[in-house]
Amino acid sequence: MRGNTFGKLFSLHSFGESHGPEMGVVIDGVPSNLDVSIDDLQKELDKRRPGKNPENTERNEADMPRIISGVFENKTLGSPICVLIKNNNHRSQDYEAQKNIHRPGHADETTLLKYGIRDYRGGGRASARETVSRVIAGYFASLVLPRSIKVRALISQLGNQFQMDNNENNFFLIPENRLQLMQPQREQKISDYLLQLKKEHNSVGGTIKACVENCPVGLGEPAFDKLKADLAKAMLSINAVVGFEFGQGINFNQMTGKDSIQNRQNFGGIEGGISNGQRIDLKVTFKPVSTVNEYAKSGRHDPCVLPRATVIVESMIKIVLADHFLRQSAYSEYK
Amino acid sequence: MRGNTFGKLFSLHSFGESHGPEMGVVIDGVPSNLDVSIDDLQKELDKRRPGKNPENTERNEADMPRIISGVFENKTLGSPICVLIKNNNHRSQDYEAQKNIHRPGHADETTLLKYGIRDYRGGGRASARETVSRVIAGYFASLVLPRSIKVRALISQLGNQFQMDNNENNFFLIPENRLQLMQPQREQKISDYLLQLKKEHNSVGGTIKACVENCPVGLGEPAFDKLKADLAKAMLSINAVVGFEFGQGINFNQMTGKDSIQNRQNFGGIEGGISNGQRIDLKVTFKPVSTVNEYAKSGRHDPCVLPRATVIVESMIKIVLADHFLRQSAYSEYK
Amino acid sequence: MRGNTFGKLFSLHSFGESHGPEMGVVIDGVPSNLDVSIDDLQKELDKRRPGKNPENTERNEADMPRIISGVFENKTLGSPICVLIKNNNHRSQDYEAQKNIHRPGHADETTLLKYGIRDYRGGGRASARETVSRVIAGYFASLVLPRSIKVRALISQLGNQFQMDNNENNFFLIPENRLQLMQPQREQKISDYLLQLKKEHNSVGGTIKACVENCPVGLGEPAFDKLKADLAKAMLSINAVVGFEFGQGINFNQMTGKDSIQNRQNFGGIEGGISNGQRIDLKVTFKPVSTVNEYAKSGRHDPCVLPRATVIVESMIKIVLADHFLRQSAYSEYK
Amino acid sequence: MRGNTFGKLFSLHSFGESHGPEMGVVIDGVPSNLDVSIDDLQKELDKRRPGKNPENTERNEADMPRIISGVFENKTLGSPICVLIKNNNHRSQDYEAQKNIHRPGHADETTLLKYGIRDYRGGGRASARETVSRVIAGYFASLVLPRSIKVRALISQLGNQFQMDNNENNFFLIPENRLQLMQPQREQKISDYLLQLKKEHNSVGGTIKACVENCPVGLGEPAFDKLKADLAKAMLSINAVVGFEFGQGINFNQMTGKDSIQNRQNFGGIEGGISNGQRIDLKVTFKPVSTVNEYAKSGRHDPCVLPRATVIVESMIKIVLADHFLRQSAYSEYK
Secondary structure, eight states, X not given: OOSOEEOSSSEEEEEOOTTSSEEEEEEEOOOSSOBOOHHHHXXXXXXXXXXXXXXXXXXXXXXXXXXXXXXXTTEEXXXXXXXXXXXXXXXHHHHHGGGGOOOTTSSHHHHHHHHSOOOTTSOGGGSGGGGHHHHHXXXXXXXXXXXTOEXXXXXXXXXXXXXXXXXXXXXXXXXXXXXXXXXXXXXXXXXXXXXXXXXXXXXXXXXXXXXXXXXXXXXXXXXXXXXXXXXXXXXXXXXXXXXXXXXTGGGGGGOBHHHHTTOGGGXXXXXXXXXXXXXXXXXXXXXXXXXXXXXXXXXXXXXXXXXXXXXXXXXXXXXXXXXXXXXXXXXXXXX | OOSOEEOSSSEEEEEOOTTSSEEEEEEEOOOSSOBOOHHHHHHHHHHHOTTSSTTSOSOOOOOOEEEOSSEETTEEOSSOEXXXXXXXXXXXXXXXXXXXXXXXXXXXXXXXXXXXXXXXTSOGGGSGGGGHHHHHHHHHHHHHSOTTOEEEEEEEEETTTEEOOOOGGGGGGSOOOTTOBSSGGGHXXXXXXXXXXXXXXXXXXXXXXXXXXXXOTTOOBTTTBOHHHHHHHHHHTSTTEEEEEETTGGGGGGOBHHHHTTOGGGGTTEETTEEXXXXXXXXXXXXXXXXXXXXXXXXXXXXXXXXXXXHHHHHHHXXXXXXXXXXXXXXXXXX | OOSOEEOSSSEEEXXXXXXXXXXXXEEEOOOXXXXXXXXXXXXXXXXXXXXXXXXXXXXXXXXXXXXXXXXXXXEEOSSXXXXXXXXXXXXHHHHHGGGGOOOTTSSHHHHHHHHSOOOTTXXXXXXXXXXXXXXXXHHXXXXXXXXXXXXXXXXXXXTTTEEOOOOGGGGGGSOOOTTOBSSGGGHHHHHHHHHHHHHTTOOBOEEEEEEEESOOTTOOBTTTBOHHHHHHHHHHTSTTEEEEEETTGGGGGGOBHHHHTTOGGGGTTEETTEEOSSOEEEXXXXXXXXXXXXXXXXXXXXXXXXXXXXXXXXXXXXXXXXXXXXXXXXXXGGO | OOSOEEOSSSEEEEEOXXXXXXXXXXXXXXXXXXXXXXXXXXXHHHHHOTTSSTTSOSOOOOXXXXXXXXXXXXXXXXXXXXXXXXXXXXXXXXXXXXXXXXXXXXSXXXXXXXXXXXXXXXXXXXXXXXXXXXXXXXXXXXXXXXXXXXXXXXXXXXXXXEEOOOOGXXXXXXXXXXXXXXXXXXXXXXXXXXXXXXXXXXXXXXXXXXXXESOOTTOOBTTTBOHHHHHHHHHHTSTTEEEEEETTGGGGGGOBHHHHTTOGGGGTTEETTEEOSSOEEEEEEEOOOSOOGGGXXXXXXXXXXXHHHHHHHHHHHHXXXXXXXXXXXXXXXXX
C-alpha cells in the first residue's frame, strides 16, 4: 500500500534510490508473445538520459537496461518483466555536505518527516532518476497498444519568454528536434537562454503538450477511473508536475456552454471520462527545478527538465492507455 | 476492476443510476467507535442538493440519507457503511425522447460505445447525481481526520466576467454565502448572470479554489500515490472537471526557480508529493455544462454547476486525506 | 483495505449486519448486456434460506432480492449491481441477554477485541447471514461464465456416522435432494439424526465435496493467484470452514509420486495452479456450529449448516471462476 | 492483475524464471528504520537451499541475496526493497530435450495453454525456485512483527510410513534437526527412505504442521480477508500444496459441537476469522513431486520437498501476519 505501484492490469512496481547500486522496475500484466527490441527500449531511455544536452545536468549515465525476467528469446513470456539500470555516475561525496540541508521545493524535509530516515546521498526515491522506471514501462506499454496509436509530447511554453503553442492540427508534423520544442526554429534562442540560466544557477518552468492519435473508443472506467482521472494521476505522479488539463482545459473557465460545443475537439477526445476516438489533448505544467543558487553549484543541476520530460509524459500516457486497453479487453466479448 | 471504487484504506464503492430507484455508496475502512450525526450528514448533502438555488436545475430532491449498515446506536462499527438516497424526482418520460440523442460533451455516445447498452432514461451512472456518493463518503472521511483540519472550497472564477481570486491569507475568513463565492459581495450580479444564462438555455464554466489548513505532515505515498497525484485523480474523477493545479499551478510555467523559492507557499503545501504541514492550495476548473440550446428546454438543466460543486470538491479532498491519513497511520509506530 | 471486498475483475463488496435493516452486496465487473432473471436469482437464494428445512434454524426469512442498480429492462448495464435483502425476522430482544456473553468458537470476543465495539443484537457481520451476499454474487458470476460450465456441491461426510463419498464419475448424476446429500437414500436417517441433535442443543460438522465440469483451460494466475489458492481463500472465507483440499487432497500425504501420476484426475483439474480443462475436485470441511447447550435454547440455532452451505460453496466457486475468466480474457488476444 | 503480487500493506512482487539470470522480489510496505541483517537473511535462505541435504535435489546454489534498494546503512528506508538471487547452477542443456515434454502434475502443459509460450529450459515461473522470493519477504516480515511472535513449521507426516504428530504443547521444544521432523529421533530411518526413493526415481508426499505463538489478538479482516482465508491462500500459493487445515481441521467433520467446545484450542487460535491470542495451529499437505521415472534421471529431482518447504511455510505465515498486523495498525488508534 506504499505507493510504488501504478496500474491495475498493466502494472509497474518501481524501486531504487538514486545513489544505490541500481534502479529498476517490475512490470506485470504484459501479455505473452510480444516481440521485444532492446534497441527500441534503449532509444526511449536515451530520450531522458541526463547529459544528453549541454543544457541539462552534467550527470551522465548511459542507462543501459538489463532485462532479467519475463523475456525469453526476445518474446514476452506473460510473466513479470524486471529491468535494471545501473547507477554509475553517483558521486556520493558531492552530497555528503548536504546531509542536513533541506532544499525548499524538494522532498528532503518531507521525506525525513514521513519516514524518520533519509538516504542523504541524493534524492533517494524522490530523485527524478526514479522516472527511468516509467520510460521502461512505457516501452512495454507501447507493445500492448494497437500499432496505429501515436503519442507525442512537446514543449509548448518555457518560462515567460517562449510561448510556442502551434496549430494543433499540425502537431504530428513537427520535426523531431533535440530540445523537444513545438517550434523547433526557436531552438538556438532557447538553448542560449537555458545555458545562461545554468550559469546563473537558476532554472525555469514550462508546459508540455501531449496528443494521442487513434486511441480506441471506450477506454476509461467511470465513476472514478475515468480516463481523464487516471491520466491526471499519472501526470501528477511525475516530479515537478503542478498542473494538468485536457481539451480546452482552464480556458473552459471563460467559456459558455454554447461556445464549448462549437468544436467537439474542445473536449479533448474524452467525453464522460471515456475516450471517444478523437485526438486526446493534454497539457502538463512543470514548476522550475528548485535546485538553484548555492545548491546548484556542483554543475549537476538541471536548469530545465522539460526537454528530458517529454518522453516521461509520453510513457505515462502509454502506461495509462495500455492499462485501460487491457481492462476494456476483459469485457469486450460481452459488449 | 470496473472503476467504481476509490481509495485504499478508506474506500468507497459507488453505485446507482440517476433514474433507478436509489443511489448509494458503501464505505469501507471507516474506523470503529466514531460518533455519527445524521444531521451533519444531511447538512453536507443539502449543499449539493439540486434545486437549492433558483440558479440551478429545477430537479428538486430532498436527498435524505438512509444508513443501512455499519452504524449502531450512532457509533461506527468498523464494518462497511452503506448509505442509500432515493431518486424521487425522476420524470423518465422527459427523457424518453432522448433515447437516440447523444449530446456533445456528454457520456451518451461513449457509454453506448463502451458497454453496448445505456440507461437512456437519463445520465445513468454518468449523471452528476452520482456525486452524492462522494458527499456521503466525505462526511465519514471528516470523522477520520483530526478535528483541527479545515477544508474549504469557493468559486474563484466564473466565465469571462467574474474573476474573484482573493488574498489567500483571508480564505477562511470569507463569510458563508449561498453561491459559494470568494467575493460574496458580487452575489447579486452573478445571480442575475446565471438566471439570464438559464433563460437563454446556456451555461458557463469556472474555477473552484480549495484550501486545507492544519493538514498533518507526511501524507502522500511516492512514487505514484503522491498526495498531489491522488488529489488530481480525485478532482478529475468529478464530472465536468477539466483541469487541476496545486500551489502556483500553471503560473509556474512563467517562473524561474529563484522566483519560485521566494515563498514556500508557492509549493502549495506539498513537497516531493508529501504534505509539509503548510496550507494546501488547489485549483479545479470546470467546463460549462454541455446541456444547452434545445437540450436545455426542460427547465431541468443547470447553467452552472459550481455553486453545488464546492461541497463535492471538499468531499473528495477529505476522502483523499482520510485515506492517506490511515495509510500513514499503519506505519506511524516505526517512524 | 478492510476485508469486505472479494475478487479483482469480478468483485463483490458485502455489507450489512444480521440485525440491521438490510443486508446487501455491490457487484462490480459484471459485463454489460447479460440477461437477468429474478426468478433464477430467487431460486439460488432459496437454497440457503434459513428455515427451509425443519432440521435447520427456525429463523425464517424469505430473502427476496431487490436490485437497485446496474440492471435496466432485465439487462446488465455494465455498472455496479447493488442487491438488497431485508432482515425481517430478527428478534433483537432474544439477543439482548447475550450482550455480555461471548460464545466459544464464535466471533463475539474477537470482534470486541478488534473493533472495541460490537452489534450485540446478533452476530453482526460475523453472522452466517452475511453469506447471502455470496449467493447473490454467485448468481451473477454464473452469467459471466460459459454456459457449459457445471458446478455442484454435495455433502460427502456428516459427523462420525455418515460417510457418503460416491464414485466421483457419477457426481453429476446424483438426484437433487432436500438435504444436499451425496447419498440421497440416507436422507431419512440423517434427518432423524439432525432433529435429535437439535433437541439436544447440539450440532455436527462435516465435509462438502464440489466439482466443476467443463472449466475452460488456462484459469489461474501464478505465482500467488493460482486457481487453487484463490479457491482456498474463497472457501476459508466462509463461516465455519476449517479445511480445504483439492484433487486427492490430504490423501496425497500417504502417496508416492509414482502412485500419484497413475491417474491425472488425482491433480483435481489444476496443474501448476492453472486449470487443465479436466474436472475440478474440491473438498471443504466445516466445523460443527459452536452454538450449543444453553446458547442453543432459543430454537433458532442450526444443528448442521451443511445442507444450506452447499449453495454457498457453489457460489464462491463460481465467483472465483468468473473473476479468473475475466482476468484471462483481458489477455486472450495475445496468446 | 497477473498474480505475482501478494499482500496489501506488506506486499511482495515476485519475478524471475528458474533459468533466467536472476530471481528476485520487490517488497513494498516495510516500515522504515528497521535493522537489517544480511546474515539473518542468509540463514533463512540456507534453510530452503537446494542441495543442502543429500536427500534433496543435487542442484546446488548458494542463493546469496543482493539487496539493491530500500536499505541504507543497514536500516530500512521505507522504500521498496529489491533483493536479487543469481541462478548459477542452471544447465539449460539438460532441459533442451524436454522442450516438447509435458510432465503430468506439472505446469508444463497448462503454462503453454495459458500463455501460448513457455520457457522450456526449466520450470520457468512454475519452478519451486520462485519460492526464494517468499523466504526473502518472510525475513523482512519478521522485522515488522512484534519480537515475541514465534513461528515454527515441522514435518508431521511423510508418506504412509511416518506419522509423527507430537503432543502439541511441546511443539516449540522439539530440537532443531536437519530434516525438519517433529520426531527427530526418526531422522536416520527417514533419510534412508528418502535416499532409496531417490534411487528409484520416486518421490513422496507429506504434511507440515505449523504453529504461531504470541500472535497479537485482532488480526484478520472479515468478511473475506479472514485470517484463516489469507493463510489458506498463502499456503495454497506454494507449489505442490494440496490441502490446508487449521485447528482441528478435517477432524471437525467427525465432531459434534459439544465435543468441539471442550477445548478452545480446537479452534486453532482463530475465531470468527480473527486471531484470539491463543496459539495458531495449521496443517499443510504437499503432494509428492511429480518428477518421477524417466523425468527424474538427471539426479536433479527432489524425492521430497518437505524438508526444504518448512521455511517456505514459515515465511508465508510471517508475510500474512505482517500484512494483517499493519492493516490493523492503521485503525488501532480508534479502537
